[in-house]
Amino acid sequence: MSIASSGAIATLCALLGSPSDRAQKNAASALSTLANGNVENMQQVYEGDGYGHGCHGYGYGYGYS
Numbered sequence: 001m002s003i004a005s006s007g008a009i010a011t012l013c014a015l016l017g018s019p020s021d022r023a024q025k026n027a028a029s030a031l032s033t034l035a036n037g038n039v040e041n042m043q044q045v046y047e048g049d050g051y052g053h054g055c056h057g058y059g060y061g062y063g064y065s
Contacts, residue, residue: 002021003041005059007033009031009041009044009045009055010035010044012027012030012031012034013045013055015027016028016031016055031045031055048061
């Protein structure tokens with residue numbers, strides 16, 4: 001099972017909205033690492049899995065911060 005299909009990216013995207021600075025920083029770091037050089041993971045981070053489970057669905061992604 002890939003990271004993208006396991007639901008881990010959606011969970012990490014949700015953590016970007018956490019009130020904990022540490023959780024936000026760790027999630028951002030993990031997402032960056034997972035997306036680096038991996039098209040499937042990169043698409044999951046930006047677009048989600050088709051069910052709104054991606055960072056873009058949480059208001060994070062290109063042009064959103």
